[in-house]
Amino acid sequence: MTTVSISGLRVGYGRRPVLEDLNLELGVGVHGLLGPNGAGKTTLMRVLATVLRPDRGDVRLLGQPLSDHAGLRVARRRLGYLPQSFGFYPRFTVREFVEYFAWLREMPSAAIPLAVDRAIERVGLLDRADDRMKHLSGGMLRRAGIAQAIVNDPRLLLLDEPTAGLDPEQRVEFRALLRELGLDAVVVVSTHLVEDVVAACTRVGLVDNGRLVFTGLPDELIAAGGDGDSGDSPIERGYTAVLRGAREAAR
Numbered sequence: 726m727t728t729v730s731i732s733g734l735r736v737g738y739g740r741r742p743v744l745e746d747l748n749l750e751l752g753v754g755v756h757g758l759l760g761p762n763g764a765g766k767t768t769l770m771r772v773l774a775t776v777l778r779p780d781r782g783d784v785r786l787l788g789q790p791l792s793d794h795a796g797l798r799v800a801r802r803r804l805g806y807l808p809q810s811f812g813f814y815p816r817f818t819v820r821e822f823v824e825y826f827a828w829l830r831e832m833p834s835a836a837i838p839l840a841v842d843r844a845i846e847r848v849g850l851l852d853r854a855d856d857r858m859k860h861l862s863g864g865m866l867r868r869a870g871i872a873q874a875i876v877n878d879p880r881l882l883l884l885d886e887p888t889a890g891l892d893p894e895q896r897v898e899f900r901a902l903l904r905e906l907g908l909d910a911v912v913v914v915s916t917h918l919v920e921d922v923v924a925a926c927t928r929v930g931l932v933d934n935g936r937l938v939f940t941g942l943p944d945e946l947i948a949a950g951g952d953g954d955s956g957d958s959p960i961e962r963g964y965t966a967v968l969r970g971a972r973e974a975a976r
């Protein structure tokens with residue numbers, strides 16, 4: 726079932742287009758989003774999170790057209806978003822921080838305490854739930870950010886570089902959580918860590934210079950690479966081969 730549908734998307738900052746003529750259909754599962762620095766991944770995430778309005782194109786999230794105010798409100802209640810960098814009140818505890826997002830997403834008050842504790846537990850922070858945000862390490866802050874993104878059990882979960890700053894043990898646990906979340910939600914994960922894609926993603930998209938130059942299975946990206954391509958792993962070789970092909974075709 727397709728639950729995210731984008732057609733003819735164009736987004737720019739000022740006059741400069743950053744995403745151009747982008748078409749994308751996403752169903753339930755974990756979708757990895759790869760691409761070089763500045764390719765447009767965060768911009769795409771921001772459009773899906775409804776915080777950036779496209780210049781052109783049609784975006785439907787969970788069956789709701791974002792051009793319509795009622796649709797936008799329904800979609801916002803059902804999505805979770807971890808931005809690449811996020812602000813917080815430093816004196817909030819982890820529990821208060823996650824509660825605040827539950828409230829913003831209009832969760833029923835009676836359901837909030839249990840949902841907050843469950844989200845904090847799922848990211849392994851329950852023993853720090855009463856610590857103030859300003860006392861957390863970088864990796865712990867990211868985990869608190871993931872907890873706020875999943876507190877409402879979102880149907881569409883957008884995670885912009887969620888594994889940045891996590892230690893190896895936490896990354897392995899987080900990938901298991903991703904696989905679990907992707908069983909019944911659309912999960913989009915922007916990452917530079919190709920190992921995350923191999924370990925946790927059901928599908929992968931590659932953005933280069935504002936265009937989607939590949940979508941397919943992680944194994945298909947791996948198969949695109951050959952011995953002559955640069956990279957230390959099969960998926961890195963696939964990644965560089967696809968980028969090289971897309972750039973040659975664009976010349």
Ligand SMILES: Nc1ncnc2c1ncn2[C@@H]1O[C@H](COP(=O)(O)OP(=O)(O)OP(=O)(O)O)[C@@H](O)[C@H]1O
Nearest residue numbers: 738739743760761762763764765766767768769809
């Ligand atoms: N607020 C902004 N104003 C102007 N230009 C911007 C703004 N945000 C991003 N850009 C530009 O848009 C392009 C795409 O940026 P974006 O952050 O979407 O890339 P990205 O693929 O997420 O990169 P990275 O991997 O480095 O996070 C870049 O050229 C960037 O400089």
